[in-house]
Amino acid sequence: MTVVEQWTADHDDETVIVVTEEEFLAAARRALDDLGLTYAELKDQARRHDFTSAQAHALWVSIGGTVDL
Helix, strand or coil, X not given: CCCCEEEECCCCCCXXXXXXXXXXXXXXXXXXXXXXXCHHHHHHHHHHCCCCCHHXXXXXXXXXXXXXX
């Protein structure tokens, strides 16, 4: 991962790291692969409010609506 920018947020214990769009998409694809899901399947789970795992729900919270893989 190439860090494009990094700064401290308003809270002392939080750091914001900005990555490139390419890196974000690659990470999203890896996460979907790890869960054995396609983006369409994850999107459908979100639509139904019925996720197959806590990890799938967390991934939707992280990437849902920001990409269309």
